[in-house]
Amino acid sequence: MPHAVRFDRYGPVDVLEVVEVARPTPGPDQVLVEVAATSINPGEIMIREGAMAEVAPSTFPSGQGSDLAGRVVEVGDQVGGWNIGDEVIGWTDERAAQAEFVTVPADQLTPRPPSVSWEQAGSLYVAGGTAHGMADAVPIDSGETAVVFGATGGVGSILTQLLVNEGVRVLAVAGPANDKWVRSVGAEPVHHGHALGHRLHEAAPEGIDAAYDAFGGGYVELVTGLGVAADRVVTIIDFNAAERFGAKTVFGYQVTSADVLADLARLIESGELTIPIAATFPLAQVREAYTQLAERHTRGKVVLLASAS
Ligand SMILES: NC(=O)c1ccc[n+]([C@@H]2O[C@H](COP(=O)([O-])OP(=O)(O)OC[C@H]3O[C@@H](n4cnc5c(N)ncnc54)[C@H](OP(=O)(O)O)[C@@H]3O)[C@@H](O)[C@H]2O)c1
Numbered sequence: 001m002p003h004a005v006r007f008d009r010y011g012p013v014d015v016l017e018v019v020e021v022a023r024p025t026p027g028p029d030q031v032l033v034e035v036a037a038t039s040i041n042p043g044e045i046m047i048r049e050g051a052m053a054e055v056a057p058s059t060f061p062s063g064q065g066s067d068l069a070g071r072v073v074e075v076g077d078q079v080g081g082w083n084i085g086d087e088v089i090g091w092t093d094e095r096a097a098q099a100e101f102v103t104v105p106a107d108q109l110t111p112r113p114p115s116v117s118w119e120q121a122g123s124l125y126v127a128g129g130t131a132h133g134m135a136d137a138v139p140i141d142s143g144e145t146a147v148v149f150g151a152t153g154g155v156g157s158i159l160t161q162l163l164v165n166e167g168v169r170v171l172a173v174a175g176p177a178n179d180k181w182v183r184s185v186g187a188e189p190v191h192h193g194h195a196l197g198h199r200l201h202e203a204a205p206e207g208i209d210a211a212y213d214a215f216g217g218g219y220v221e222l223v224t225g226l227g228v229a230a231d232r233v234v235t236i237i238d239f240n241a242a243e244r245f246g247a248k249t250v251f252g253y254q255v256t257s258a259d260v261l262a263d264l265a266r267l268i269e270s271g272e273l274t275i276p277i278a279a280t281f282p283l284a285q286v287r288e289a290y291t292q293l294a295e296r297h298t299r300g301k302v303v304l305l306a307s308a309s
Pocket residue numbers: 041042043126127130149150151152153154155156173174175176177178192193214215216236237250251252253293296297298299300
């Protein structure tokens with residue numbers, strides 16, 4: 001029988017189990033995907049620990065995960081455009097991606113270009129879609145200066161490259177171990193920690209035009225204090241500060257479509273975007289994967305590899 005990640009109560013990483021499940025059957029407008037790669041995201045930790053139980057409760061036993069890339073192995077009766085054997089990038093809204101087989105609505109998929117690795121393809125939905133949405137939420141012109149907080153994480157590593165591609169000067173806030181990578185994508189490293197506001201002012205004494213917070217923990221307040229207009233600040237995590245200071249927010253699931261995934265895949269194919277893969281784990285090591293992600297020092301994405309990889 002195929003395997004899938006399950007948890008049957010809120011709690012620490014050891015509530016996660018990899019169990020045998022029935023092979024799912026696609027509905028009329030769905031396809032069945034044999035999963036090759038599914039990346040993991042910090043939001044799933046909050047869900048599993050129960051921190052989002054009021055706004056997004058789990059139904060137990062719960063599966064986990066949204067991002068996926070794999071091969072189509074069955075096609076529902078009413079599905080046109082997809083065939084058995086197609087290699088796809090997509091997502092599920094059912095907290096079900098961390099499995100060997102997942103049913104997916106046919107309109108939540110885009111083809112995987114052959115030059116996009118399984119690991120990168122399986123990393124695109126949450127982090128890529130959210131980065132794309134942040135860039136859309138606060139448009140910025142070529143030649144302007146942006147700061148990206150958490151610039152080397154899952155979301156930030158993609159957003160930083162999207163902005164650099166537009167000719168933006170990007171001050172990329174991360175730790176010193178990431179300096180080389182930050183420079184390699186055309187951004188300028190600025191280290192997090194004590195006196196960050198001073199370092200940002202020194203790096204851009206003429207002022208920062210826009211700020212993109214992909215980390216949380218006070219950065220919205222910091223940049224508004226530095227004089228960045230609130231409508232040019234976006235956060236994906238510090239929602240209280242956004243309300244307090246009038247900054248924008250983005251929820252990846254509200255702004256990501258199959259077209260957005262196709263756009264990101266095309267950028268990878270053309271060499272304009274690279275998703276750094278911090279680590280891969282077999283599905284069976286899902287606990288180890290989340291333990292590493294929870295340290296919040298990964299560069300890019302942590303990815304689970306399943307049967308089709
Ligand atoms: N609203 C949404 O739809 C949405 C979607 C996706 C994610 N999120 C949220 O956005 C946040 C980022 O997610 P992610 O997957 O991109 O995170 P992540 O991959 O866990 O971020 C890790 C990165 O953060 C950097 N970092 C560590 N401490 C930092 C600090 N004090 N200041 C700035 N950067 C620091 C690390 O660099 P160093 O190792 O160099 O320190 C590392 O590269 C999470 O809170 C997540 O829940 C929200």
